[in-house]
Structure formats: structure tokens, C-alpha cells
Amino acid sequence: EAAVTQSPRNKVAVTGGKVTLSCNQTNNHNNMYWYRQDTGHGLRLIHYSYGAGSTEKGDIPDGYKASRPSQENFSLILELATPSQTSVYFCASGDLGVSYEQYFGPGTRLTVL
């Protein structure tokens, strides 16, 4: 079974501060994704990656950067956090060209004060 872990699980940040959310997967999937989940919006794609060294913009990339230094790790970076970025963030991995299934991490609850 695919294992996707996220850290931290909870984070409180100050406006203007830098936040890094980390994701690790152990199933050797090529694709990784960052979503945010907000009431009334469901899941929205922020950034994704096809493999180590690649990052692509999703549907709502403004204010976020991503980094994929290795097959296993995918980070989401908020250089200047704002209260509007308060949300629950989910990382996922998958090989959509093979199984078209995504495996999700447990989520990170971020609060920006």
C-alpha cells in the first residue's frame, strides 16, 4: 500500500513569514500533487510534479512555490504567508498513466495569523 506522509501536521504561522510543508512518498510514484481543501471549494490543485526536478502550476498557484528534489519528496513553499492561505493542505502521489489512482497524505492544517 502506498504511503504518503506529511509534516508538520499542524502549523501556525505569522503573516509575512515563510512556511514550508513537506511531503514524502515511499511508493516510487512519478507524479505528486499539492492540494488545498476549503469548505465550499472541495480540493483545488496548487502545484504538481511529474518527477524529480519538475514542478508545474496547477489551478491556484499564486502565492505558492513547489520543489521536487527527489522522487520521494515534494515540498510546498509559502514565501510570504497570508491569512487567506489558512487551509488544510494535502499531498498526493500517483502514477496516473498506469493506475489513475491517487494516494493522499493525512493533511497539514495551516493557520496564518
Place this chain on the structure above:
Amino acid sequence: TQTVSQSDAHVTVFEGDSVELRCNYSYGGSIYLSWYIQHHGHGLQFLLKYYSGNPVVQGVNGFEAEFSKSDSSFHLRKASVHWSDSAVYFCAVSANTGYQNFYFGKGTSLTVIP
């Protein structure tokens, strides 16, 4: 652009009842359709998917979904729900193209009363 619509934000049933959670999509090409479940405080978990063949697909824990091209729908059903089925259910669509991403509906919260 693909869109996914889940018309019911909340559904409440009693244990043992049958339930249908509705999903409609808009996309003209070849797609994968899937359902995910999210228990409170957890990430999403895959339930089932459809791409081609038999329009009725079976998933885990007695769930099944039926694809209808004419209705652009992929509704999820369960014949007899258990209180542990209480969760949020998400429908997702992914195009069978190089842009390998999912579009999720806003979710349907299912509450099963024991």
C-alpha cells in the same frame, strides 16, 4: 476544462438504508472517473474507478458506481449503509491525456444515523 458537479452537499440516512450519491461531469473526451472517501481528519482514500467496459464498477466495502455517458454521470451507490460509512465522498475526473491531473467535485457529506 473539465468540471465535476456533486449536487448534494449533505445526505442523511439511517443505518441499513440504501444511498445514492450523485456526480455529473462535463468533458468531451476520454476520461477516468473515480470516487474517493474522506473520514473526518484524514486524507482521501480511493474507492473505485471507471474507464471503459462494464458501466457498473464495484469498489470496497460494498460500494458500486454506475457510469452513464448519456447523462454524463457517475453516481455512487450502496445497498445497505453502516454508521461507519459516515464521511465525505468526492467524485473526480481525469482526462486520458498527457495532462494527468484530477478535478474533484466539492464533496457530499454522508451522515448515517445508527
